[in-house]
Amino acid sequence: MYDLLLRHCRLLQTDQTIAEVDIAVEQGKISAIAPHLPGNAKITLDIHKHLVSPPFVESHLHLDSALTAGEPRWNQSGTLFEGIEIWRERKQNLSLEDVKQRAIATLKQQATQGVLFVRSHVDVSEASLTALQALLEIREAVKSWITLQIVAFPQDGFYGSSQTEILVEKALDLGADVVGGIPHYELTREDGVNSVHQIFALAQKYDRLIDIHCDEIDDEQSRFLEVVAACAIRSGLGSRVSASHTTAFGSYNNAYATKLMGFLQRTQINFIANPLINITLQGRTDTYPKRRGITRVKELWQQGLNVSFGHDCVQDPWYSFGRGNMLDVAFMGLHVCQMTGIAEIDACYDMITRNGAKTLNVEAEYGVEIGKPANLIVLDAKDRYDAICRRSTVCYVIAQGKLLARTEAPRPHWYGTAVC
Ligand SMILES: [Zn+2]
Known part of the structure; x- marks a missing residue:
C-alpha cells in the first residue's frame, strides 16, 4: 500500500513534456509513475487532470528584512540606496524573535504558494549577527518541509567597516x-x-557556493560582472557561482556586452x-527614455546560460509589495524582458522552477522522478503558459511525501443575465 497516491495528473516531466499519469509516494519518495497504477494508498487524491509540477524555487530572497515595509519610515525616493539607509535604521532594533517571526511567516506564505x-x-554587517542566528535556527526548524539556503551577505x-570581512x-x-x-556598493x-x-x-577555503549582488545599478560603468566571470574561469568554480541582479548589463553598450557574453559562456x-x-528600483535617475533596469535575461537564456528569477524582497524597504508568489515574478519577468513567444513563456516558468534548482545546486533532489524526494505541487492550470497567464492557484503542496498545504481555487458566481 502506498502512503499517497495522486490519480489523473498532468505531469510536467523533466524533459518538459506533459504526461497523463498516476504518481505514488512511499516513505517520502516517489515510488512509481505510470498511466494507471493499481493498488491502494493511505491517502488518495484525484488531481482531475490539473498540472503537476516540481515545486517553485525562490533563488533570491531577503528573509531578514521581509515584512518591514514602512518601518521606521517609507522609502519615498524608491531607490536602492534609500532602501539601504532605511534598513540600516531598522536593523538596529532586530531581535531573534522579530527576525524569526517574520521569516517563518514569509516562508509559510511562500510554501502555501508552492x-x-x-x-x-542575510545581512551580516552587524557585529551581533542576530539576523544570521535567527535564520540558522529557522533553517533547522523548517527542514522537514522547505530547503533553506543562507547567504552571508x-x-x-x-x-564597509573594518569588522565586516x-x-x-x-x-x-x-x-x-x-x-x-x-x-x-563598495x-x-x-x-x-x-x-x-x-x-x-x-568560498574555496570553506567549500561554499557564491552568490554576489552584482552591478545592481544603472551605471553602465559598473563592471564587476567581468571580475566575477574572470574569477569563475580561473577558479573553475563555474556553476557554483551566481551573479544576482546584474542590472547594469542592461545599460552596457552592445560592443562591450557582446564581448562579455562570450566570456560568460565560458564561465557557466x-x-x-x-x-x-x-523594474521599480532602477531607472530612478533617468528622465525619458526611462530604462527598464533589468539584465539581458532573454539574451543570456538564448546563449544557453542558466537564468532564474527571484522575488527578492517581500514588503520591505526596497519593495513594499509582493506576496511571495513566484508566478507573479514570472509574469513580471516576461513583461519586462519581452519574453512573450511561447518558448519564451515556458522558459520563464523554468526560471522559477528547474533553473532555480540548478542555481541552488539542488538538482540531485529536485524533479518529479522515481526515487527522488516527493516534492511537488498541483496547479489549477493546464500547462506552463496557463499557470503564468492566470497566476493559477497552487491547489496542493506535497513536501517530502506529505501534504503540506491545500488551497481552493477561486470559483466566482455569476449573477448577471446571460448574453446569448
Ligand atoms: Zn537582493
Missing part, C-alpha cells in the same frame, strides 16, 4: 551555505574588485534576475 526551495541572503559592503567569515564558520557580496572600484577576489577565496555561472523589484 515554493519548497529558498535561497535567502554584507549589505553595507565587504569593506571578519563577520562574513564568522558567518561561514557558523554555517552559512553561500558567500555573498555587493561590489558595486567605497571604490578597487574595493569592489578586491571584495570579489576575497569572496572566491572564502548562474544568473538571477529580480524583475518585480528592479
Whole structure:
C-alpha cells in the first residue's frame, strides 16, 4: 500500500513534456509513475487532470528584512540606496524573535504558494549577527518541509567597516551555505574588485557556493560582472557561482556586452534576475527614455546560460509589495524582458522552477522522478503558459511525501443575465 497516491495528473516531466499519469509516494519518495497504477494508498487524491509540477524555487530572497515595509519610515525616493539607509535604521532594533517571526511567516506564505526551495541572503554587517542566528535556527526548524539556503551577505559592503570581512567569515564558520557580496556598493572600484577576489577565496577555503549582488545599478560603468566571470574561469568554480541582479548589463553598450557574453559562456555561472523589484528600483535617475533596469535575461537564456528569477524582497524597504508568489515574478519577468513567444513563456516558468534548482545546486533532489524526494505541487492550470497567464492557484503542496498545504481555487458566481 502506498502512503499517497495522486490519480489523473498532468505531469510536467523533466524533459518538459506533459504526461497523463498516476504518481505514488512511499516513505517520502516517489515510488512509481505510470498511466494507471493499481493498488491502494493511505491517502488518495484525484488531481482531475490539473498540472503537476516540481515545486517553485525562490533563488533570491531577503528573509531578514521581509515584512518591514514602512518601518521606521517609507522609502519615498524608491531607490536602492534609500532602501539601504532605511534598513540600516531598522536593523538596529532586530531581535531573534522579530527576525524569526517574520521569516517563518514569509516562508509559510511562500510554501502555501508552492515554493519548497529558498535561497535567502542575510545581512551580516552587524557585529551581533542576530539576523544570521535567527535564520540558522529557522533553517533547522523548517527542514522537514522547505530547503533553506543562507547567504552571508554584507549589505553595507565587504569593506564597509573594518569588522565586516571578519563577520562574513564568522558567518561561514557558523554555517552559512553561500558567500555573498555587493561590489558595486563598495567605497571604490578597487574595493569592489578586491571584495570579489576575497569572496572566491572564502568560498574555496570553506567549500561554499557564491552568490554576489552584482552591478545592481544603472551605471553602465559598473563592471564587476567581468571580475566575477574572470574569477569563475580561473577558479573553475563555474556553476557554483551566481551573479544576482546584474542590472547594469542592461545599460552596457552592445560592443562591450557582446564581448562579455562570450566570456560568460565560458564561465557557466548562474544568473538571477529580480524583475518585480528592479523594474521599480532602477531607472530612478533617468528622465525619458526611462530604462527598464533589468539584465539581458532573454539574451543570456538564448546563449544557453542558466537564468532564474527571484522575488527578492517581500514588503520591505526596497519593495513594499509582493506576496511571495513566484508566478507573479514570472509574469513580471516576461513583461519586462519581452519574453512573450511561447518558448519564451515556458522558459520563464523554468526560471522559477528547474533553473532555480540548478542555481541552488539542488538538482540531485529536485524533479518529479522515481526515487527522488516527493516534492511537488498541483496547479489549477493546464500547462506552463496557463499557470503564468492566470497566476493559477497552487491547489496542493506535497513536501517530502506529505501534504503540506491545500488551497481552493477561486470559483466566482455569476449573477448577471446571460448574453446569448
Ligand atoms: Zn537582493
